[in-house]
Amino acid sequence: KNEVEQSPQNLTAQEGEFITINCSYSVGISALHWLQQHPGGGIVSLFMLSSGKKKHGRLIATINIQEKHSSLHITASHPRDSAVYICAVPMYSGGGADGLTFGKGTHLIIQP
Amino acid sequence: DSGVTQTPKHLITATGQRVTLRCSPRSGDLSVYWYQQSLDQGLQFLIQYYNGEERAKGNILERFSAQQFPDLHSELNLSSLELGDSALYFCASSVAVSSYNEQFFGPGTRLTVL
Numbered sequence: 348k349n350e351v352e353q354s355p356q357n358l359t360a361q362e363g364e365f366i367t368i369n370c371s372y373s374v375g376i377s378a379l380h381w382l383q384q385h386p387g388g389g390i391v392s393l394f395m396l397s398s399g400k401k402k403h404g405r406l407i408a409t410i411n412i413q414e415k416h417s418s419l420h421i422t423a424s425h426p427r428d429s430a431v432y433i434c435a436v437p438m439y440s441g442g443g444a445d446g447l448t449f450g451k452g453t454h455l456i457i458q459p
Numbered sequence: 460d461s462g463v464t465q466t467p468k469h470l471i472t473a474t475g476q477r478v479t480l481r482c483s484p485r486s487g488d489l490s491v492y493w494y495q496q497s498l499d500q501g502l503q504f505l506i507q508y509y510n511g512e513e514r515a516k517g518n519i520l521e522r523f524s525a526q527q528f529p530d531l532h533s534e535l536n537l538s539s540l541e542l543g544d545s546a547l548y549f550c551a552s553s554v555a556v557s558s559y560n561e562q563f564f565g566p567g568t569r570l571t572v573l
Binding site: 388 | 494502503504507515517547549551558559560561563564569
C-alpha cells in the first residue's frame with residue numbers, strides 16, 4: 348500500500364514569492380494527483396500527471412517516477428493562492444479500480 | 460463548479476442514528492468515490508463504485524455501506540453513528556474505473572454527531 352509524505356506541512360510567504368511544495372510516495376505509480384482545498388472546505392483537482400511536467404497558469408507540477416517524487420510550484424504567488432495543497436496517489440500500483448491515498452497537506456498562506 | 464453535487468451540505472444528528480448522504484456525479488462519469496476527511500485521520504478513501512458495481516474498498520467501517528443506482532447517483536449510508544464519525548464526507552467522480560483518471564470532487568457533506 349502506498350504511503351505519501353508531503354513537505355513542508357506549513358508555509359507562509361510574501362506575495363510574489365516562488366513557492367515549492369514537495370511530495371514523495373513509497374510505491375511506484377503511473378499517476379499522481381495534486382489537489383487544492385480552499386478554506387471553505389471544497390477540493391479542486393489541479394493536476395493529474397504521469398511523467399514530466401504540466402503547467403496551468405502560474406502553477407507548475409513535475410514528477411520523477413524513478414525517484415518517486417513530485418513537486419508543485421507556484422510562480423508570482425498571490426494571497427488568493429492561500430489554501431491547503433494535497434498530493435495523492437493510487438493506494439495500490441496496479442492501475443485498475445482503486446482509491447487514492449493522500450498526503451497530510453501543505454497549509455500555504457501568502458501574505459500581501 | 461466541478462459538476463458533482465452532494466446533499467445535504469450539513470447534517471447534525473445524534474449518536475446511534477442513521478443518515479444517508481447523496482452524490483450525483485458529473486454527466487458522463489461512471490465512477491463514484493467516497494472519501495472521509497477528519498481532523499485526526501485526514502482524507503481517507505472509503506469505497507468506489509463503477510457503473511453500479513462496487514469496485515474497490517478502502518477504510519470503510521462495517522457500519523457504513525454505499526450503493527450506486529442505475530442513474531449513477533450514489534448514496535453513502537452511515538448507521539449506529541458515533542462521535543468519531545463526525546467529519547467531512549466527499550464524493551468524487553471520474554470517467555473510468557482506473558484511479559489513473561482525474562477525479563472531480565463534490566462540495567462535501569459536513570456531518571456532526573452529537
